[in-house]
Amino acid sequence: MALPEHAAPGHTIRRLWPGDRPAVLDYFLRLDPETRANRFMGAVGEAGVRAYAERAVTAEGLVVGAFVDGVLRGLGELRPSGGPRSGFMLGAEAEAAFAVEREFRRRGIGTALFGRIARAARNRGVGTLHVRCLDRNKPMLRLAAKLGADLHRGARETRGDLRLVQATPFSLWYEGIAEAYDFTLSVIQPAIPEENAA
Numbered sequence: 577m578a579l580p581e582h583a584a585p586g587h588t589i590r591r592l593w594p595g596d597r598p599a600v601l602d603y604f605l606r607l608d609p610e611t612r613a614n615r616f617m618g619a620v621g622e623a624g625v626r627a628y629a630e631r632a633v634t635a636e637g638l639v640v641g642a643f644v645d646g647v648l649r650g651l652g653e654l655r656p657s658g659g660p661r662s663g664f665m666l667g668a669e670a671e672a673a674f675a676v677e678r679e680f681r682r683r684g685i686g687t688a689l690f691g692r693i694a695r696a697a698r699n700r701g702v703g704t705l706h707v708r709c710l711d712r713n714k715p716m717l718r719l720a721a722k723l724g725a726d727l728h729r730g731a732r733e734t735r736g737d738l739r740l741v742q743a744t745p746f747s748l749w750y751e752g753i754a755e756a757y758d759f760t761l762s763v764i765q766p767a768i769p770e771e772n773a774a
């Protein structure tokens with residue numbers, strides 16, 4: 577199944593680079609406590625969020641952001657399942673995580689981020705993409721199911737498994753072009769701080 581990768585007009589979805597680190601930090605610090613708890617599957621204090629946000633873009637894996645009027649409002653992350661330095665190997669498994677600021681939900685951003693992360697995972701040889709969330713997290717459960725993930729319910733959390741089709745020469749070529757475009761965009765249109773938003 578081809579996953580949608582485009583949000584509404586006026587929204588930009590692109591890969592994030594080390595130069596986006598200040599915007600990523602601001603974004604994580606803006607998340608309300610409930611969103612943070614759902615994203616990290618438990619309560620995380622400001623210091624913990626700050627430490628995580630500082631490393632998010634440079635840690636292993638990759639991060640995709642959703643911009644609305646130039647401000648980062650949503651984030652999708654792809655991480656190898658094997659922990660630090662495990663990398664992505666052919667047929668390997670990987671983890672995805674998402675969060676969209678509350679006022680910007682239900683306009684397709686979560687779907688578009690999921691689509692971009694799945695495409696990036698596929699082109700890095702990932703065979704199965706996992707997404708974990710708390711059992712009561714209906715929006716994430718619905719989103720994962722809608723995009724074709726098999727849901728495995730546990731005592732406290734649910735894991736969604738999305739099987740990815742193998743990369744092709746065309747999908748690899750397309751990924752390379754899209755990343756080069758994203759990098760150029762990050763240089764010519766850097767993220768703007770929320771206080772400067774229109």
Ligand SMILES: CC(C)(COP(=O)(O)OP(=O)(O)OC[C@H]1O[C@@H](n2cnc3c(N)ncnc32)[C@H](O)[C@@H]1OP(=O)(O)O)[C@@H](O)C(=O)NCCC(=O)NCCS
Nearest residue numbers: 614673674675676681682683684685686687715716718719
């Ligand atoms: C899960 C989340 C990322 C979805 O983001 P979003 O931008 O609102 O998602 P979309 O607008 O693309 O919605 C996609 C689908 O998700 C489901 N969904 C989203 N919000 C929902 C809600 N409040 N209730 C029920 N289903 C919901 C629907 O199936 C929806 O499709 P539809 O609009 O065609 O019905 C967002 O709710 C969020 O950031 N939650 C907090 C963080 C979190 O829980 N992360 C998951 C753990 S990694």
